[in-house]
Amino acid sequence: MAHVEDIKIVLVDDHTLFRNGMKGLLDSRKGYRVTGEFSDGAEFVDGLESIDADVVFMDISMPVMNGDEATRLALQRRPEMRIVSLSMFGEDQYCIRMANAGAKGFLRKDSSIDTVFEAIDVVMAGDEYFSDEMLHSIRLSMRGNGDNPDTLSEREVDVLLGICRGLSTQEIADALYISKRTVDAHRANILEKTGCKNTASLVVYAIKNQLVEI
Secondary structure, three states, rough: OOOOOOOOEEEEEOHHHHHHHHHHHHHHHOOEEEEEEOHHHHHHHHHHHHOOOOOEEEEOOOOOOOOOHHHHHHHHHHHOOOEEEEEOOHHHHHHHHHHHOOEEEEEOOOOHHHHHHHHHHEEEEEEEEOOOHHHHHHHHOOEEEEEHHHHHHHHHHHHHHHOOOOOHHHHHHHOOOHHHHHHHHHHHHHHHOOOEEEEEEEEEEEEEOOOOOO
């Protein structure tokens, strides 16, 4: 039987007690192992060359360098890293900055440990992850502060909703009775119109404009 390596995890947070608690919980489950800890974004970026990580949990608000800047710089040099943002209640309005920086997962710090492991497994599979707590918080923090969803056509909204539900391009095409190429074209138009850079920021946009029900 082939040996399955542990998923390697790095923690970037300026609160030592939080890091210690999370490390203990992560290391306690077979198949997951914390391989590094950093107290701020600059320290993490400076040590990138020696970091061995599949998933990085990144605090948003830290001294010296915030999580969104550290995420952007890290992914320029190590694009294979999967970065999951961590936020306290009240910081969720910064989620779109983390999404634009390239974060793949979004968790509140009061999420359950089972949610943390679920996020790891989802981003390791190549998908984006939003915890239910984070989705609710984003919607509350952005209520009444939307952009202008009227710039999207009805069909573009349909495609956007499919993206938010985690459907593949083929699944969206099948559901809307259109081709995959047409879905790709709509997705490109949506990105251009909304100014979003990736799927994660599209999800935030949809929540912000109350296009999806949470």
